[in-house]
Amino acid sequence: MKYEIPAEAEERLPAPDTRSGLLSRWFLQRFPVWRTYEHLEGKVVPKHRHSVWYNMGGLALFFFIVQVITGVLLMVYYRPAEPWMSVQRIVMEVPFGAVIRSIHHWSANLMTLALFIHLFSTFFMKAYREPREFTWLSGALLFAVTLVFGFSGYLLPWDDLAFFATRVGIAEVEKAPLLGMWLADLARGGPEVTVDTIGRFYTLHVMVLPVTILTIIGLHLFFIQVQGVSEPDFFAALPPEQKKYEKFFSEFMFGEIPIWLCMGALLVAISAVWPRGLSPEADPFGSAPAGIKPEWYFLSQFQLLKLFPGKIEAVGMFLWTMIPIGILTVPFLDRSIPADDRGRLVTKIGIVALLGLLLFTVWGGLS
Amino acid sequence: MKEAEGTERSRRGFLGFLGAVGLGWLAAAIYPVFRYLSPQAPPDPFGEDGRALVEKITSAEVSQPGMGGNGKYGNRGLLIFRNQSGTLKAFDSKCTHAGCNVAFEGERIYCHCHGGTYDLEGRNIAGPPPRPLTELGVVEEDGLLHVYRLTGGGESEAGS
Numbered sequence: 245m246k247y248e249i250p251a252e253a254e255e256r257l258p259a260p261d262t263r264s265g266l267l268s269r270w271f272l273q274r275f276p277v278w279r280t281y282e283h284l285e286g287k288v289v290p291k292h293r294h295s296v297w298y299n300m301g302g303l304a305l306f307f308f309i310v311q312v313i314t315g316v317l318l319m320v321y322y323r324p325a326e327p328w329m330s331v332q333r334i335v336m337e338v339p340f341g342a343v344i345r346s347i348h349h350w351s352a353n354l355m356t357l358a359l360f361i362h363l364f365s366t367f368f369m370k371a372y373r374e375p376r377e378f379t380w381l382s383g384a385l386l387f388a389v390t391l392v393f394g395f396s397g398y399l400l401p402w403d404d405l406a407f408f409a410t411r412v413g414i415a416e417v418e419k420a421p422l423l424g425m426w427l428a429d430l431a432r433g434g435p436e437v438t439v440d441t442i443g444r445f446y447t448l449h450v451m452v453l454p455v456t457i458l459t460i461i462g463l464h465l466f467f468i469q470v471q472g473v474s475e476p477d478f479f480a481a482l483p484p485e486q487k488k489y490e491k492f493f494s495e496f497m498f499g500e501i502p503i504w505l506c507m508g509a510l511l512v513a514i515s516a517v518w519p520r521g522l523s524p525e526a527d528p529f530g531s532a533p534a535g536i537k538p539e540w541y542f543l544s545q546f547q548l549l550k551l552f553p554g555k556i557e558a559v560g561m562f563l564w565t566m567i568p569i570g571i572l573t574v575p576f577l578d579r580s581i582p583a584d585d586r587g588r589l590v591t592k593i594g595i596v597a598l599l600g601l602l603l604f605t606v607w608g609g610l611s
Numbered sequence: 612m613k614e615a616e617g618t619e620r621s622r623r624g625f626l627g628f629l630g631a632v633g634l635g636w637l638a639a640a641i642y643p644v645f646r647y648l649s650p651q652a653p654p655d656p657f658g659e660d661g662r663a664l665v666e667k668i669t670s671a672e673v674s675q676p677g678m679g680g681n682g683k684y685g686n687r688g689l690l691i692f693r694n695q696s697g698t699l700k701a702f703d704s705k706c707t708h709a710g711c712n713v714a715f716e717g718e719r720i721y722c723h724c725h726g727g728t729y730d731l732e733g734r735n736i737a738g739p740p741p742r743p744l745t746e747l748g749v750v751e752e753d754g755l756l757h758v759y760r761l762t763g764g765g766e767s768e769a770g771s
């Protein structure tokens with residue numbers, strides 16, 4: 245038995261004797277989703293001088309899609325039992341292997357960067373306030389999962405830079421109070437980074453994390469579709485006739501297409517100009533080479549910890565831990581719409597945190 | 612009314628029972644998974660005689676004063692060299708800062724990761740390392756090198 249088409253739909257659908265009219269009726273008789281359609285159709289995105297930031301989440305999604313495609317392609321030749329040899333084969337022998345690997349590398353970096361900007365732009369627009377607390381928290385989780393993606397992927401080529409950087413990275417985890425040691429051993433599969441660690445990181449990287457991140461992305465996008473895009477205070481304060489909006493479907497979405505196409509071209513270009521290198525195979529017993537550095541998105545942490553060596557290392561740890569704690573609690577601390585004194589204070593703290601992160605990242609990169 | 616309350620209570624009771632069984636079931640499933648994922652204790656690098664064979668570096672490579680390099684014992688990294696007075700010195704090569712492997716540089720022991728520096732006795736003299744390196748005793752036998760654990764501080768009794 246077919247579903248009935250609601251009267252308000254009948255009024256708006258194309259005439260029943262046209263092809264689109266037939267097709268839409270055929271569809272609605274099988275999937276009664278007219279209400280959902282109307283909801284999505286009514287979705288708008290505010291248009292103002294800061295609108296470009298609204299594209300950052302979508303951009304991160306684009307880079308993630310690139311990661312899935314290139315990652316699956318890499319899996320065809322990557323072998324966790326012969327990590328370095330198999331990556332060398334991808335780079336040296338497999339047609340376009342070097343490009344695909346480089347794109348995976350660059351897109352990972354750009355995905356992290358886009359999420360970074362997305363996080364800070366939604367923070368400064370105060371989009372985390374009621375009713376969007378869970379959109380914000382799911383986004384924070386997405387950011388964290390992406391960092392774990394980057395950390396686990398980085399070890400997979402098993403070259404000496406990656407090997408020792410991972411060893412140092414996990415040694416930092418070890419120092420975390422309470423669970424640190426346990427977590428570090430669990431990640432390594434023992435007290436040292438060995439090929440056992442590859443087994444763990446590989447499973448995480450190509451199976452556990454993708455399933456996790458897809459679930460959270462689904463939730464995150466679902467929340468956004470249901471709640472719509474928030475209006476920043478300065479926009480909400482405008483008189484109604486000055487508020488401009490763009491329809492999400494399809495004006496905003498079509499607006500994303502050229503951005504995605506440009507980014508795709510950019511990825512190919514930088515991958516061709518700066519291919520991802522492969523240093524000599526890791527020797528777990530040899531001395532560490534010079535130039536061990538974590539990826540840029542861990543540099544600020546790394547630099548902060550270096551500032552507080554030895555006994556006062558806990559101070560650095562504490563300072564750094566304030567950032568995730570701040571991110572997790574801000575929707576419950578800063579709730580007033582429009583922003584009150586506390587809201588403005590939170591913005592100032594955010595600016596200091598952002599400048600601090602940038603400063604420490606650049607400093608870590610230079611030293 | 613009473614009857615409704617009664618069924619409500621028994622329904623709750625049943626749900627509680629289901630919950631308890633479910634939790635028990637979950638615990639029974641989680642424990643093996645937890646054990647499966649927990650790393651096994653690594654084997655002791657030192658054999659029954661308390662010694663471990665040195666691999667990846669030969670006694671010929673440390674035959675003269677000032678010669679040295681990285682090798683392994685068990686599944687751990689080793690730094691071994693002959694100092695100017697002709698004594699073989701051996702250290703676990705794991706830097707006490709964040710676990711990179713240190714390198715022998717003739718005059719000093721150096722860690723490329725963050726510039727940690729040790730003297731030839733393994734004492735941390737510059738950079739971030741908080742502690743000296745762990746020293747091991749060395750014996751040379753039939754052209755093979757062995758290391759053994761030094762007990763109690765163990766700075767003085769390096770073997771020859």
Ligand code: HEM
Nearest residue numbers: 311312315316318319322352393394397398400401450454
């Ligand atoms: C379904 C998704 C993914 C799959 C199947 C996948 C698969 C792989 C494989 C097989 C490798 C090893 C080959 C190599 O090292 O060149 C790798 C490396 C890597 N992956 Fe992924 N990946 C995925 C998503 C991601 C994401 C989302 C990120 C980060 C945001 C990421 C970051 C990295 C990094 C940094 C490397 C090391 C690249 C290098 O230096 O060569 N991956 N990935």
Ligand code: FES
Nearest residue numbers: 706708709722727
């Ligand atoms: S690991 Fe050796 S100095 Fe940091």
